[in-house]
Amino acid sequence: MYKHVFGPVPSRRLGVSLGVDLVEAKTCNLNCIYCECGGNSKTYSERGSYVNVDEVKEELKSALKKIKPDYITFSGSGEPTLNSDIGTLIRWVKENTDSKVAVITNSTLLHFDEVVEDILEADVIMPSLDAISEEVFIQINRPHPSLKSEDILKGLVKLSEKFKGKILLEVFIVEGVNDTPQELKLFAEFLKRLGIEAIQLNTLARPGAVDWIVPATFKRLNEIKKYFESFGVLGVEIIKKYKSRDQIEKYSPEGEKLILNMLSKRPYALEELCEMVGEKKEELYKYLEILEKESKIEFVYMEGSFFLKKL
Structure with missing residues (x-):
């Protein structure tokens, strides 16, 4: 049983993924209403060495003797880019293993040059974008007071300009919150300008942090997909887990x-x-x-x- 390494996990997007958690549970700068890890008692804003780097390396060495993953994925129960050692660990993985590297991030720190530099050696980055307007950002993500929606948008532009690997941008849909006509129009306009490879629509699979939230239907996700495509947004796909054959x-x-x-x-x-x-x-x-x-x-x-x- 490892403290920082988990899995392997079979993934539609990454194949066999071995996870690495770089922060303690719920160390995050957001308190998203849909979070399947539950709500936060507090949010964090400062980057730091939240875990022991040597411990992470030793756990990876041990796990890789038994497992041959397609990807080593920095994700887990908090925001991995809050860990200021993420760049060091990505470089170590690239130099000492044959695995590709993926980073799953909430995008909140990508407007900082040092954060983007830290993750540039990854093969796949999976950022998220849940809102364009500040009002919806606060409602759905419940951020640390230092965070602004416009910073996330700037960070995604910065990432798309500098990163040479694959970007899979996840848009998590909460019906009645971030799928209003006004917000969807803002999404479509921004995503078309961003012009990245893949836009992945997702929704709740397990209970979220608040009890009133329900999964968006496949029908609604498909409507949003077609709406984005009508604006000229390319690479839109639905990654919601299917409940029945007639939804596929x-x-x-x-x-x-x-x-x-x-x-x-x-x-x-x-x-x-x-x-x-x-x-x-x-x-x-x-x-x-x-x-x-x-x-x-x-x-x-x-x-x-x-x-x-x-x-």
């Missing part, structure tokens, strides 16, 4: 039968199954999420890889 565009019963038939013979690694059924990993996960939810398959970690097994 182009879900094929024949494809599902083929997957189950393959797995009835023996377990397959995710990459093997993609090759055998002729689907990209992102498409295959549409089926796997449903089948796993129905307890027809399970993910099993063996010999440094995730395998899929029929139950």
Whole structure:
């Protein structure tokens, strides 16, 4: 059992991801109403060495003897860029492992040059953007008083100009809060100007920090996707976990039968199954999420890889 390293976690976006938590639980400069880790008793504003760097390195060395992840992902139960050692650790991972590096961030500190410099060696950065207007930013993210919505927008522009890897921007939709016509228009205008590779619409999968929040429906997410596309925003996709087959565009019963038939013979690694059924990993996960939810398959970690097994 590790203190800082967790997983591995199978991910539609990152494959097999080994997580690294660089702050203590709930060390964050936001107190988002949708946070699945629960609410904060306080918010933080200062960067610092929140964990022991040598401990993190030793845990990674130990974990990597047993696990061969596609990505080592700096994320966890708080905001990783609050840790001023994140750049040191990213460089150490790049120099001492074969894994790619991902950073999941709430984008609040990207307007600082030193923060962007710290994460430039990552392969994938997954920032979030939940609001454009200051009013909605305060309502949905409940930020530390030092934070302003305009700083997040400036930071995302700075990141897009300097970072040479892949940016996957997550927009978390809370129906009735950040999906008003006024806010969506502001989103669309900014996202078109930003011009990054992928915009990922997401919503609640587990209970949030407040009890009144409910997941946005697939229908609503699809409406927002089409609205953004009508403005010329490229690369918009929905990453909400699916609850039923009828929520999934182009879900094929024949494809599902083929997957189950393959797995009835023996377990397959995710990459093997993609090759055998002729689907990209992102498409295959549409089926796997449903089948796993129905307890027809399970993910099993063996010999440094995730395998899929029929139950």
